[in-house]
Amino acid sequence: MVQGDPWKNALKQLDDACHILKLDKGTRDYLAEPNKVLRVKLPVKMDNGKIRIFTGFRSQHNNDRGPYKGGIRYFNPEGGVEYMEKEVKALSAWMTWKCAVVDVPLGGGKGGIYVNPKTEKLSEGELERLTRRFAFAISEIIGPKKDIPAPDVYTTGKEMAQIMDVYGKLAGVEYEPGVITGKPLSQGGSLARNVATGLGCAYCIREAAKTLRLKLRGARVVIQGYGNAGTFTAEYLEKMGAKIIAISDSKGSIINQNGLDSKKVLAFKEKTGSVVGYPGSKKISTQDLLTTKCDILVPAALENQINAAVAKKLQCKIIAEAANGPTTPDADPVIYDKKIMVIPDILANSGGVCISYLEWVQNNMGYYWSFDEVASKMENHIVRGFRDTLALSKKHKIDMRRAAMVLAVGRVVEAFKAKGLWP
Numbered sequence: 428m429v430q431g432d433p434w435k436n437a438l439k440q441l442d443d444a445c446h447i448l449k450l451d452k453g454t455r456d457y458l459a460e461p462n463k464v465l466r467v468k469l470p471v472k473m474d475n476g477k478i479r480i481f482t483g484f485r486s487q488h489n490n491d492r493g494p495y496k497g498g499i500r501y502f503n504p505e506g507g508v509e510y511m512e513k514e515v516k517a518l519s520a521w522m523t524w525k526c527a528v529v530d531v532p533l534g535g536g537k538g539g540i541y542v543n544p545k546t547e548k549l550s551e552g553e554l555e556r557l558t559r560r561f562a563f564a565i566s567e568i569i570g571p572k573k574d575i576p577a578p579d580v581y582t583t584g585k586e587m588a589q590i591m592d593v594y595g596k597l598a599g600v601e602y603e604p605g606v607i608t609g610k611p612l613s614q615g616g617s618l619a620r621n622v623a624t625g626l627g628c629a630y631c632i633r634e635a636a637k638t639l640r641l642k643l644r645g646a647r648v649v650i651q652g653y654g655n656a657g658t659f660t661a662e663y664l665e666k667m668g669a670k671i672i673a674i675s676d677s678k679g680s681i682i683n684q685n686g687l688d689s690k691k692v693l694a695f696k697e698k699t700g701s702v703v704g705y706p707g708s709k710k711i712s713t714q715d716l717l718t719t720k721c722d723i724l725v726p727a728a729l730e731n732q733i734n735a736a737v738a739k740k741l742q743c744k745i746i747a748e749a750a751n752g753p754t755t756p757d758a759d760p761v762i763y764d765k766k767i768m769v770i771p772d773i774l775a776n777s778g779g780v781c782i783s784y785l786e787w788v789q790n791n792m793g794y795y796w797s798f799d800e801v802a803s804k805m806e807n808h809i810v811r812g813f814r815d816t817l818a819l820s821k822k823h824k825i826d827m828r829r830a831a832m833v834l835a836v837g838r839v840v841e842a843f844k845a846k847g848l849w850p
């Protein structure tokens with residue numbers, strides 16, 4: 428949840444969970460700070476022959492349940508390099524909780540370079556030299572049993588393959604696919620990785636609908652954001668019988684109460700650059716999209732979309748947070764009072780990390796599963812995560828967001844206590 432100071436938000440969520448779990452201050456402090464934050468200087472020779480210095484980070488939050496896991500982003504947040512360090516720390520903590528909620532045996536990490544490759548128009552060569560320099564700089568602290576990065580904002584399988592290549596050569600093993608996930612299939616990537624977040628989100632929604640005795644067949648769905656997470660959530664919900672009635676992207680929002688064909692809307696967006704103008708649909712405002720009467724609202728775009736004012740006008744039964752941090756903290760009590768079920772981001776969009784985990788497992792054993800095998804293993808993790816969260820939400824009479832944090836923090840503490848402190 429990135430609003431104001433992301434690090435403060437992360438600590439507030441942790442404190443709430445520690446309070447419910449009645450944890451002592453020492454344990455709380457242990458869980459708060461990352462185990463290690465590495466900040467590296469990255470000198471790169473640019474195409475014009477001059478040297479430019481970039482700054483990179485890797486935050487390793489917690490590894491009590493397994494090696495650190497989390498993305499590497501190339502981004503330049505408005506707050507600058509110092510803000511990015513705080514953001515990366517907070518995101519590494521959320522990775523710890525996300526892995527624990529769905530019970531994958533990994534910890535939490537996050538990293539990045541302060542650079543925007545899109546707006547700065549770095550050439551392919553500059554980007555590759557930057558990526559390889561970063562891989563060199565963090566090579567001592569990553570590894571298949573230490574810390575396993577993945578793609579994130581503005582990084583793709585291409586950068587992952589380059590990092591894997593640098594790591595393998597430095598480690599003297601040449602081929603070490605388990606050091607990183609989100610790789611191209613030809614380099615040890617996993618089937619189903621591209622659909623993972625949307626498919627996982629659809630599984631969560633199916634479980635929520637069962638809990639609320641809401642029939643998915645004919646259920647009305649609104650999707651904000653039509654990128655990777657949004658399109659595959661829409662596609663799989665449609666396969667489960669739901670009707671997509673409204674969709675948005677950065678250019679605007681559209682609605683058709685009779686239903687929109689998710690694949691045809693995507694083809695239209697790919698051809699024209701936006702969902703706006705799709706035949707038979709009407710353009711509406713973002714506010715109207717979010718507050719449209721529907722059964723399921725899927726924010727799959729940006730942070731801070733649903734604040735208290737928007738929450739008061741919501742007319743849905745389920746909110747599935749495919750995006751990270753789409754709901755502001757002041758909206759949560761309003762949503763809870765309206766008895767809308769929120770599937771929090773750390774659960775709703777955990778399909779991606781589940782399949783990253785399964786990619787790592789396949790790399791380690793050197794044997795590769797079919798799409799259906801990977802999807803069904805991911806489904807087991809997600810369904811258990813949902814049910815365990817729901818049980819805690821009922822037990823403590825708290826919303827699903829707090830329940831997911833209580834579940835995750837409880838699991839990490841259990842692992843920490845079982846291992847003990849040494850040295």
Ligand code: NAD
Binds near residue numbers: 654675678729730
């Ligand atoms: P993406 O870049 O593929 O798509 C983002 C979509 O949001 C685009 O369609 C864009 O047009 C739209 N968008 C941007 N601004 C908008 C606005 N103001 N209103 C409506 N739509 C807008 O990104 P993605 O990978 O789908 O990620 C979306 C969200 O899901 C992010 O919060 C991301 O952190 C989260 N997430 C994604 C994954 C994953 O595996 N893709 C995993 C976990 C979390």
